[in-house]
Amino acid sequence: MIEFLSKKLDWIDVEYWFYILNDLSLVYIIVPFFILELVRYAYLKKLNKNLILDSVANLITFGAFFLIEIILGLLAITKAYFWIYNNISLPHLELNWITIITCILLADFAYYWEHRMMHRIGIGWATHTVHHSSPHFNMSVAYRFGPLDAIMPILFSLPIVMLGYDPILVLLSEVFVQVFQTLLHTEIIGKLIKPVEYIFNTPSHHRVHHGSNRQYWDKNYAGILIIWDRMFSTFEPEVEKVRYGISEPLNSNNPIKVFFHGISRLIRKLKKVNGFKNKLLVFIKPPDWMPTNK
Amino acid sequence: MKDSTLLFRSLATIVFIVGIAHLASYASQKDDINYNYQESIDSNQKSVFPEDGKSKSNNNPETDYIIGKWKVNYNIEDFNGSVFYNIKKEGKYFNAYTYQYQDKNGNTEKAEGLKTLIIKSFDGYQGKGVYTIEYEQQQYQVDCQIDMVDENTFKLSYDYYGYSDVESWKRQ
Ligand SMILES: [Zn+2]
């Protein structure tokens, strides 16, 4: 077993497996599943204009996010990642199953913290609120991204590169976590069997994460493993029916408004707050923070 | 939960996961020593590769773009600077010859044209070959792997006696 896990692998094979899991899954799971969701909405007579426009806006925000990601990718990932890998890193790890599995675990762990940070600091929420602003919950919502959503992951994955993991492997692992996360955005699947719900993040757990019900705020940040939330006491099970969205609803399907509403709300708050120090604190304090002695 | 508990649990998690990975990597490299040693003797003996450089008919634009001048930065104990290589197609193989050294202050010196890298297979994205490394005045020929990052950058990675490295080759 150990021998198998530590047997050297070829890059070309590893990239191929990730291609099947990360890229092709769009064709064989995500799109068919979304069609199934649309059929269900139609059956429940919920397939209305608002839902369609919401889905379209979701895809447009993804396009914008993807564009930013590509520009950043060319600048940061190939340069900074490889520089760090070659200059300030632990001994480089061999490419084997243990390296791949631990890399995915670390990427998942990083995802937990990066996601928690996106919720708990002002600038993070300004971009991540986009993902939470839909009143619906389906596969297309998974593609609803904010303008700065690509930046935090870089901050959190550079340390993984420093630990000796190949930058390309780190990147592929991050996409893998993201694809797993995508599959959780559905109302079709109820609760799964106990052991699965205990270890893994599931649609039920992620519905809670998207809830605007007070007890569901800032809970279940996980990517693949829900045990991170259990470990760091941010876990909340799905009990009450989830009301999707954010506490201050957006009420718009205009893709531009959707994409930038977090940033414009942040700017409005900055204008309201007095003093340079307080303005600075708006960026790093939790989104509901307000200076006390105003 | 207290911040210190969060931090402690996070660090413990990271140490645990990364520890497993490095232990496994270290253990399997130890096993590889004998294997690599055999291999290196093997490639030393046949280090004279067929030089049928005259047959220029086998052009393939999908792989031939690797031909040209490349630069690699090194920052190791006995050399801090750059080496410039010229990759040529010779028969079935692509060979890289050194043609210039540059130290960190920008002073250049002509190189002796050593054949340092032999790329034996290359599909336009990835390739395999033999790379000559020098360690304590001794030259070793080690198996290496090539992965294109973009058309102007590729990674050359090798692993020898548990000594592994990844070089970043940049087009000039
Ligand atoms: Zn979130």
Ligand SMILES: [Zn+2]
């Ligand atoms: Zn989500």
